[in-house]
Amino acid sequence: MHIPTPLRERGIDRVHAWSIPMTTRFRRITERDGLLLHGPEGWAEFSPFWDYDAAESTAWLRAALEDATTPRPAPRREEVEVNATIPVLPPVLAARIATVGGARTAKVKVADPGSDLASDAQRLEAVRDAMGSDARIRIDANAVWTFEEALEALPVLDRAAGGLEYAEQPCAALEDLAALRRALDIPIAADESVRRAEDPLRVARAEAADLLVMKVQPLGGVTRCLELAEEAGLPVVVSSALESSIGLGAGLALAAALPELPHACGLATATLLTGDLAPQPLHATGGTLPVGRTAPSEELLARHAADDALAARWEERLAACASLL
Template sequence: MTEDRGPADSPAELLAGARVFSVPMVHRFRGVTVREGVLLPGPAGWGEFAPFRDYSDEQCVPWLRAAIESATVGWPEPRRDRVPVNIIVPVIDPARAADLVAASGCRTAKVKVADPGMELAADLDRVAAVRRALGPTGAIRIDANGAWTVAEAIPAIARLDEAAEGLEYVEQPCRTLAELAELRLRVRPKIAADESIRGAADPAAVRLADAADVAIVKVAPLGGVRAALRIAQGAGVPAVVSSAVDSAVGLTAGIALAAALPELPYACGLGTGVLLADDVCGRPPRPVDGALEVVTRAPDPDRIDEVAAGAEATAYWRDRLRRVALITQALTQGRT
């Protein structure tokens, strides 16, 4: 397969087959209650372009590159046929958190904490409920999305580690790599970097040996499966593949990345399909016994008519796609 094919398609070609979807969320997640995006058809299948609305057009360029890769050239050969995953626990009450974990079949749970306006006591209760649902042998990781300073993170992590009866790791507790490096020396659990990678000016240049123990990589924000694979391999620490709350089409690209990694010591954050109340296809990827089956191309969106966006959202996404495609073409032409 071609390793680094750029998005040669014109904006008109991209728009011609584009389908805009709108899927409600089961729970509010990252401030989002409806997941929207665009599906693009191509010779290798379907690609998904679904950056969040607060992203600038320039920030959306890697998301478009990822969609075009999936649609036009496909993914690298897999090294495994199943990918272990965690269940993701949004900011919900402890009883619902426990029910979600118990129903998932997963042995690892990622719990969102430090949401704006949320007290630490509520996070502690949610984490403790997840531990009870998982039992003593399950793994718990937490994600703070860079909400804490180092001084805030130290006591919060200590209490959450106690509530979890041992955390597997803490994902992005502080905003910067320098803060992560300082914190890593002062807390017991391992530290994982997410936004510090995908938010970097050059994610491929990020080396985590002194700042974090785990690299969180996501296909769309990093520009595609191949780009994310290079970034993961260059980070110098084990990688965990995570989802950007994708539809079934985008989620399978994340599964392809996890399947292509040389080593996969941790469960991946790809069990996010349960956060969607509907999906673009009738049989979206769902974990069985805590793992997802690896597929070689994205599923056909056979329910796209049922989840098609309304007129306002369709106009918004088509215009956004047109703008980002123009920027992407200009950047690609500038490199050649």
């Protein structure tokens, strides 16, 4: 694959396109694909979702470039507590994956077009049953509710879950998030309002969230996330963008470097993929993941190599983003 000049100049000497099917459909995604870039520090991941255009995906490229070419920040911890991530599934299946890897925190997807409030509530009851009373349960509505819908749904789901740790992005608009915080006792986390905003700090200034979700790639890299976290002055939950274990490693580097980490991180998503690029994938044990650089193996790079058509699309995308750096 052709390596764009600005990347070559920074020491990127190899690019590899890959594709891995998901175990469960997660929102609209059934297949995860992307590029790995190799540079002086090792391998890094560039895997913007296909609904991100070149301008938006350039932050993802900056993140990958940083990770491939500069040392990661000094870790303050050697392992990171993680949550189980539970897609929209029937209650029995949701309960089964709630404690995968020994997680004591679960994040349950709700408000999917394919589910209603009653089935979301049933899924939460099943997850609470499986995890016990001392576990933490959070939900993620991915910005789909109106203010009125959220005002109705959140107390119902809070009761079904036996108490929510927080609700992630119940509505899209900052005014609605701020109003929900005033109206309800349930902490509100911002994800899309950070990840897809022109100004990721606006949500903090608007007092629209109790905590911020940070994903390394869409925010432009570990260093930028550390700066944003300091400026925002809010607790941060590091979460994945469904990366392979190579990209998850960068999330763990951020989680390890944050001065404070009061909540479990959404980095235990490698189990949502049917395979991985690293021989020792980042699958949680004892509810934690280890911090450190994860390298792919040549065998797994070959096994999950993208076909020619997909590799060509990635080559084109890389060139477009590299020209916008």
